[in-house]
Amino acid sequence: MNTPRAPLIVVGAGIAGLSAALAAAPHPVLLLSRTRPVRDVSNDAATALAQGGIAAALAATDSAAAHGEDTLIAGAHHNDREAVRYLCGQAPHAIDWLRQLGVDFDCIGDSDGLDLGREGGHRCARIVHAGGDATGARVLAALGERVRAARHVQWRCGVEVDGLLMRGDVVAGVRVRTAQGQEQCLTGSAVVIATGGIGGLFAATTNPMSAQGRGLALALAAQAVLRDPEFVQFHPTALDVPGRVQLPLLTEALRGAGARLCDRHGRALMQGVHQDSDLAPRDVVARTVSAALRDGRGAFLHCAGLSIDWARAFPTVFAHCRAQGLDPRTQPLPIQPAVHFHMGGIDVDLDGHSSVPGLYAVGEVACNGVHGANRLASNSLLEGVVFGRRVGAHAAVAGAPQIANPARHTLWIAGAGPSLTHNRLNWLQRCLGDVLGPVRVHARIVATRKRIAADPELARSSQGRVALAMLDAAAARRDSLGAHHWSSVTVPESVDAVIRKRDVAEAGASMSGA
Numbered sequence: 138m139n140t141p142r143a144p145l146i147v148v149g150a151g152i153a154g155l156s157a158a159l160a161a162a163p164h165p166v167l168l169l170s171r172t173r174p175v176r177d178v179s180n181d182a183a184t185a186l187a188q189g190g191i192a193a194a195l196a197a198t199d200s201a202a203a204h205g206e207d208t209l210i211a212g213a214h215h216n217d218r219e220a221v222r223y224l225c226g227q228a229p230h231a232i233d234w235l236r237q238l239g240v241d242f243d244c245i246g247d248s249d250g251l252d253l254g255r256e257g258g259h260r261c262a263r264i265v266h267a268g269g270d271a272t273g274a275r276v277l278a279a280l281g282e283r284v285r286a287a288r289h290v291q292w293r294c295g296v297e298v299d300g301l302l303m304r305g306d307v308v309a310g311v312r313v314r315t316a317q318g319q320e321q322c323l324t325g326s327a328v329v330i331a332t333g334g335i336g337g338l339f340a341a342t343t344n345p346m347s348a349q350g351r352g353l354a355l356a357l358a359a360q361a362v363l364r365d366p367e368f369v370q371f372h373p374t375a376l377d378v379p380g381r382v383q384l385p386l387l388t389e390a391l392r393g394a395g396a397r398l399c400d401r402h403g404r405a406l407m408q409g410v411h412q413d414s415d416l417a418p419r420d421v422v423a424r425t426v427s428a429a430l431r432d433g434r435g436a437f438l439h440c441a442g443l444s445i446d447w448a449r450a451f452p453t454v455f456a457h458c459r460a461q462g463l464d465p466r467t468q469p470l471p472i473q474p475a476v477h478f479h480m481g482g483i484d485v486d487l488d489g490h491s492s493v494p495g496l497y498a499v500g501e502v503a504c505n506g507v508h509g510a511n512r513l514a515s516n517s518l519l520e521g522v523v524f525g526r527r528v529g530a531h532a533a534v535a536g537a538p539q540i541a542n543p544a545r546h547t548l549w550i551a552g553a554g555p556s557l558t559h560n561r562l563n564w565l566q567r568c569l570g571d572v573l574g575p576v577r578v579h580a581r582i583v584a585t586r587k588r589i590a591a592d593p594e595l596a597r598s599s600q601g602r603v604a605l606a607m608l609d610a611a612a613a614r615r616d617s618l619g620a621h622h623w624s625s626v627t628v629p630e631s632v633d634a635v636i637r638k639r640d641v642a643e644a645g646a647s648m649s650g651a
């Protein structure tokens with residue numbers, strides 16, 4: 138009788154996790170997620186919110202090499218060149234694969250020709266979309282359907298992975314907490330972490346609120362090495378909705394279609410800042426928008442007068458604006474930069490191996506160096522598909538290294554750490570939003586680090602551990618590079634003083650409102 142093979146455990150059901158699960162066939166996969174995409178539209182995968190499309194050199198005049206060069210320029214040449222070559226070379230195949238799975242990409246008129254859009258940092262039109270700005274949701278739906286139908290995948294949703302099961306120093310499985318609060322240990326042939334990013338640790342983000350670096354906390358608990366965690370990408374055009382942490386995205390494709398960034402007097406913000414003006418790389422635009430807000434000039438996206446078919450091309454943006462009582466066809470849209478993507482992550486090679494045997498990572502939680510110091514627009518869904526497939530196929534076959542005498546090694550749990558209460562999380566979000574923003578001040582980073590490390594509840598929490606790793610890396614990087622940018626101005630006030638003042642002001646405001 139055949140003994141059943143231990144499954145490959147994949148944690149996370151965004152584009153990278155689902156692609157990895159499919160590619161692992163015929164090896165059995167246990168896919169773990171908090172929610173189930175497709176049926177639950179408000180699921181916690183950032184993929185579902187992705188409006189930008191997927192970059193691929195498909196035009197006759199384009200090439201994978203040109204796509205690669207744009208990726209390197211955006212990444213400040215901090216990228217792993219082999220990862221970039223693989224990503225851009227595989228991009229057209231990834232589009233074909235997704236089409237075969239049923240993703241209906243937007244075409245020109247009634248033809249079969251894909252309608253290619255342009256976004257910041259791309260020298261030409263090379264972005265494919267599905268359902269206009271609903272690309273992420275459409276791709277997730279198609280992948281989710283395939284995974285549900287796949288016989289090799291068992292999909293358990295409604296569980297939170299809060300620890301890695303270790304045999305000695307090899308990852309042997311995970312510990313999950315069910316919706317009813319029960320803990321269970323699940324063993325596997327290896328574990329692939331695909332849990333997404335860290336936007337939920339900041340005061341303004343386009344990510345789902347659940348993106349609080351849980352995968353990084355798991356990796357840190359198992360002593361895995363992180364790479365470049367200081368590189369955080371701010372999207373320059375989140376719709377400014379007062380009082381909210383998670384902000385609706387106003388896709389860069391709007392600027393590709395002619396929308397302009399202006400101050401409150403209608404003066405162009407990007408003029409004279411960069412040769413590509415409104416379509417300059419994202420870090421440049423985010424810093425300019427941030428400066429305009431700081432100086433009181435205001436920052437707005439002007440879409441009025443553009444010949445845009447809103448219902449076809451930007452239904453998601455249109456719905457977000459209308460929900461806020463704004464009409465993008467006639468009114469300037471107030472914007473602010475918001476955390477959008479984490480270039481850093483668990484240090485992995487191109488097959489997803491982390492520094493800990495048996496632990497793999499892929500997608501935003503991982504860092505194989507493909508994005509360098511700043512990700513090029515529409516390369517993230519692409520990364521999820523291309524490396525998701527590669528890592529899933531590889532991990533299924535390679536698994537974890539065999540341990541000679543398993544019984545001699547004790548099993549233990551590398552726990553991610555408890556989650557913060559709402560109020561503490563709120564405090565952390567404001568701190569990180571302040572000190573790890575588009576423009577950074579060294580002394581403030583150091584002061585924040587000190588304050589978190591001295592607070593046992595914060596320091597041992599899952600979110601606090603990740604914050605400390607990011608702050609340490611930011612403090613250690615002495616030069617500005619890509620999304621990590623030092624202010625030339627010294628801010629004399631310590632972060633403690635700033636926070637104390639703010640706390641006092643807020644306490645005053647809530648007293649007077651009470």
Ligand code: SIN
Binds near residue numbers: 187189190389390477
């Ligand atoms: C956008 O639609 O502006 C975001 C695209 C991306 O992050 O790649």
